[in-house]
Amino acid sequence: xxxxxxxxxxxxxxxxxxxxxxxxxxxxxxxxxxxxxxxxxxxxxxxxxxxxxxxxxxxxxxxxxxxxxxxxxxxxx
Amino acid sequence: xxxxxxxxxxxxxxxxxxxxxxxxxxxxxxxxxxxxxxxxxxxxxxxxxxxxxxxxxxxxxxxxxxxxxxxxxxxxxxxxxxxxxxxxxxxxxxxxxxxxxxxxxxxxxxxxxxxxxxxxxxxxxxxxxxxxxxxxxxx
Numbered sequence: 001x002x003x004x005x006x007x008x009x010x011x012x013x014x015x016x017x018x019x020x021x022x023x024x025x026x027x028x029x030x031x032x033x034x035x036x037x038x039x040x041x042x043x044x045x046x047x048x049x050x051x052x053x054x055x056x057x058x059x060x061x062x063x064x065x066x067x068x069x070x071x072x073x074x075x076x077x
Numbered sequence: 078x079x080x081x082x083x084x085x086x087x088x089x090x091x092x093x094x095x096x097x098x099x100x101x102x103x104x105x106x107x108x109x110x111x112x113x114x115x116x117x118x119x120x121x122x123x124x125x126x127x128x129x130x131x132x133x134x135x136x137x138x139x140x141x142x143x144x145x146x147x148x149x150x151x152x153x154x155x156x157x158x159x160x161x162x163x164x165x166x167x168x169x170x171x172x173x174x175x176x177x178x179x180x181x182x183x184x185x186x187x188x189x190x191x192x193x194x195x196x197x198x199x200x201x202x203x204x205x206x207x208x209x210x211x212x213x214x215x216x
Contacts, residue, residue, distance in 0.1 A: 049104075062152060063151075064102045
């Protein structure tokens with residue numbers, strides 16, 4: 001089970017990133033848990049200063065952008 | 078913190094700067110060492126940040142290998158490094174981490190002599206700010 005964490009305060013790009021990450025995980029057939037972290041203080045604990053960001057199993061993979069579906073798949077596989 | 082909804086860009090546009098105003102994610106770093114040139118680097122980075130040219134970020138965090146901070150720097154559109162002197166500690170932090178999307182500015186390249194126990198001047202800080210703005214615009 002992969003833990004997908006969306007770091008962002010809830011703006012449209014954060015939602016877009018969450019949807020893309022979920023879609024990528026489903027297409028790969030990967031079991032996942034999606035967690036949205038919206039508290040800025042919690043986000044900053046990850047060392048992230050620009051949102052949205054995606055962390056996979058606790059490791060920050062993408063910061064400040066919404067990657068393509070293929071890019072997210074590469075991160076998850 | 079820069080959000081993804083363009084607040085920084087709007088602030089930058091108001092200042093006429095070329096970093097966040099263009100929608101780019103520009104991160105600023107100062108060596109912030111002990112000499113006068115390091116104080117200049119720190120003051121210049123803050124001036125750039127408060128005028129909307131980018132977001133100042135934590136060089137110490139990169140040096141410490143904080144994973145999320147390293148990824149933040151890697152994914153930035155541009156990292157502006159302001160080193161005080163030719164030792165180039167800030168740049169070496171980036172090189173050691175394998176992060177290449179940066180432009181380096183060195184305060185001593187402006188003819189400012191490195192010294193201990195000497196305070197920076199507003200004019201020196203302004204010189205560095207101008208150089209950094211040019212670097213941001215060119216990158």
